[in-house]
Amino acid sequence: MPEPSPSVWLEAAGPEEPAPIRAATVWSALATGLLAALLLGDGLGLNVLLVAVPAALGAYAAARAAGRRMRPWTLVWAVGGLVLLLVPALRDAGWPTFLALVAALGLGSLALHGTRTWRGTLLGCAGVFCGAVPGIAWAWHGLRERAEGSRDRWGPVVRTGGTAVGLLVVFGALFAGADAAFADLLARMVPEMSLGDGPVRLPLLVLGVVGALAAAHTAAAPWRWDRIESTPGQPRGRVEWALPLIALNVLFAVFIVIQLTVLFGGYDKVLDETGLSYAQYARQGFWQLLAATLLTLVVIALALRWAPRGAVRDRTLVRAVLGTLCVLTLVVVASALRRMEWYVDAYGLTRLRVSAAGIELWLGVVILLIMAAGLFGGRWLPRAVVASAGAAVLCFGLASPDALVAEQNVKRFERTGTIDLEYLQDLSADAVPALDALPEPQRSCALWYIADDLRGAGDPWYATSRGEARARSLLAERPVDRIALPCGRLDGEGRARDAY
Structure with a gap:
């Protein structure tokens, strides 16, 4: 059976017509744009979270208007995304901040969609971008309808807002002139603005409004990526499917036996067997083992697609073969991490090395999740893998990798x-x-x-x-x-x- 065409996919997953935009969503989008223009031009810190809060509130209002309910996984994605935005407020390093912002965007997009399948979860991480242009049109039509039906109510709103701003400016200036401490506090709290900042502030304003509207439109009418259907892989016969994987398991087992011999044999054993030092031995193998771990995940995914299914013996065979492969892969992960430890002892810790070790550790967690899915069912596996990735990025940022690099190198200097x-x-x-x-x-x-x-x-x-x-x-x-x-x-x- 051939795969459906992309047009069929888009028709099946396309969003429904959203409910009319609410005033709360409009005000939230405007607040997001103003905060982005006022705060983000000076750098990244707590301001990222301050900008995201009104956008989240606007999306929540749009979802409620569309009759959508808050589900447990939606709460996990939303809270996880907001917590990730604390990383820029805690860490000065740019690379953990970048990872945290990307992960927060992905989790926030999942909170707006709500998906279960692998395809839905992966596409949902970036699905919020699909709501940018429709969100602008949705807001424009909604504002026109509200303006035509409530012309008499705009005057009081504008007058009230203008009066409040005028009072704050006048009395704030008087109090600042009367007390130097208050003036200093006001100067530190209120962003400085000038005409020269226009080329920077205006794009941030537009970006904030468009981003908030895209989030709200997605919450009101999300794409249904789970509706995209694809043909399952053709099941293979037991021998045809199992024999290559059993051979791979044997290869893994032989490699692990050699690894254990070297690990327990110590430094002299490494020199005798390989003619290399610990550092050379570690550098020679870590990246290959990392690649082997990644390829093993690809092999598992393809094996599940073509696995024999139907009889109880088929399911038992699949669990036994792939379970053995997962267990052996965990030993490979441990071996890779041990090699990185040797490498760091010899050459010191760097950003690349701490990142690679973190990726290898997360891949080990993914292997454990796959093993759990094999025992207890895997409907939750796609969301659990993405949640583990978000948690890994959060832990990475909170651990302060630059501080870890400096601390390890200082200890190494004291020793060597x-x-x-x-x-x-x-x-x-x-x-x-x-x-x-x-x-x-x-x-x-x-x-x-x-x-x-x-x-x-x-x-x-x-x-x-x-x-x-x-x-x-x-x-x-x-x-x-x-x-x-x-x-x-x-x-x-x-x-x-x-x-x-």
Whole structure:
């Protein structure tokens, strides 16, 4: 049976006609746009969460108007997305912030859709973008209808808002002139605006309004990705299906036996068997094992598509073969993580290495979820995998990877006298507390460029992360000094070598 054409898919999954837009949704979109224009131009911090809150409220109002109910998984996606937006407020590093924002967008989009299948869950992570253009048209038609039916009510609203703003401006200026402390508080709380900021603020305003309307339209009329049907894979015979996988299991088992022999044999065993050091042995194998873990997930997915089904013996065979493969893969994951530990001991921790180890650890969690689905049923598996990815990104951000990199390299310096100061200079303000423990002149050398980035008046409170605020406080107590030492890599004797 051939696969349905894309036009058939779109017709099956297309959204229904949404209910007319409510005033609460309109005001929420305007509030989102204004907050985005006022706050996001200064950087990222708590302002991201402040901008997202009115957009979420507008989407909630649109969903209620459409008669949709809050379900447990919807609550999980919504709360998870909002919690991920705390990462920019806590961490100064850009890469965990970027991952958290992408994950928050994906979980928020899932909260608006509500899906169960693999296809629905994966497409739902980006489905909110489909509501951008329809959301604008939906809001425009709704505003026109409201304006035609309630012309007499717009005048009082405009006059009331204008009066409130005027009173706040006049009395706020008087109080600021009367008390310097109040003026300072007002200056730190209220965003600074100027005509020169227009080219930056206006696009943020438009982006905030369009994003909020897209979220609200999706909540009112979501795409039904679960309705897309595809033909299942053709079941294979037991021998045809099981024999390649059993051979793969044997290969995994042989590899694991060798790994256990090396692991328990110790350093001398590694040298005897391979002629390599621990570091060389680890570097040689981690990336291959990571690739093997990813390919195993692909093999499992394809094996499930073509697995024999129907009889009880078929299901038992599938569980036994794939369960064995999952267990062996978990041992491969443990071996990869052990190799990374050796590699870090020899060469130090970097952003790439901590990210790769985090990915490998998350893949191990996915394997465990697949094993649980094989025992208890897998209807929940797509959502559980996506939820585990969101939780992994949250843990990654809260763990402060830049701080972990700095802390591990400082400990390694204390143990070996070797440190790559040039690499540490590129870390964010999150690394300052760990780097502050270095002795001089290494401390000043590692912190000089970070301190230089933090000089000046600083960002406003809503665009300042906790990591940046803490770094400023530490550097104010113990300023860095210009030093003559080349900021490169130190050898085991603590002498500077050429930077690389």
